[in-house]
Amino acid sequence: MYVPLPSHKYVPKPYDLHGLNGISDQTLAIHLKLYEGYVAETNNLMNRIRDILMDGQVDQEESPAYAEFKRRLGFEHNGMLLHEYYFDGLMSGGSKEPSATSAFRWAAEESFGTYETWKVDFVGVGKMRGVGWAVCYLNPYTGKLSNHWISLHEVGNVAGFTPVLVADVWEHAFMLDYQPSERGDYLDAFFENIDWKVVEHRLNRSVAPTSTPPGG
Ligand SMILES: [Fe+2]
Structure with missing residues (x-):
């Protein structure tokens, strides 16, 4: 029985971080584009792996590509998530230190x-x-x-x-x-x-x- 595999569609998170101290809007614009590239490539790799799995196996001919996609997935997926941890943790008007009671x-x-x-x-x-x-x-x-x-x-x-x-x-x-x-x-x-x-x-x-x- 053919069971279609789901596609992967991570969506880049929207960030409005203009006006940070010491990190320019221009740097942020370039950096956010880079982040969006990690999201796109994570989706791409996951979908290419999904395509290989469509017939329910990883055959000998496909296995080198499969292995390469899997290796690259760690880089791209972590690249996406680490950037989200980074951008989520920034705000305009942030404070240099946590409060005394934090x-x-x-x-x-x-x-x-x-x-x-x-x-x-x-x-x-x-x-x-x-x-x-x-x-x-x-x-x-x-x-x-x-x-x-x-x-x-x-x-x-x-x-x-x-x-x-x-x-x-x-x-x-x-x-x-x-x-x-x-x-x-x-x-x-x-x-x-x-x-x-x-x-x-x-x-x-x-x-x-x-x-x-x-x-x-
Ligand atoms: Fe970065």
Whole structure:
């Protein structure tokens, strides 16, 4: 019996982020176009994989293309989602630091002793050589935060952890506004525009999948 497979149609999220501090509207316009490209390519790859599966198998002739589509899908799909975490977490008129009573500050203090130490570590990741992402994750098993480097979108993600704060440090994110050597200035600007309410929401919605850590 022939059962048609569904097509995949992610739709780019609309963002109105003009007027950020230190990140120009021109940079944002280019960056959002790039994001839309990741959405389009994710749909394209998923649909090409769907086409291969239409006859219910992956035969020998198709398998090299199938493998290549699957490998590229990790890059494109994570490229789409990481950009959404990044853009969702920005707002015009954001505040540089979370408030004294914020759950994020509390989590940072629980995890690093002080918020300032958490920030030194996050910015340290963001200034690492190479292009990629600085991501603060919540470990849902322990409730602790940790900062990680992701390169090429799909390398370095931590399985099961929740992205809480995501900074794009590919050069396209800042090269119209800063020199490549001024990534620290771009990260200062990034912090000027954080929507801490979104960050806190990500913390709160993350529910531990089990009360016992794996292997515990
Ligand atoms: Fe980007």
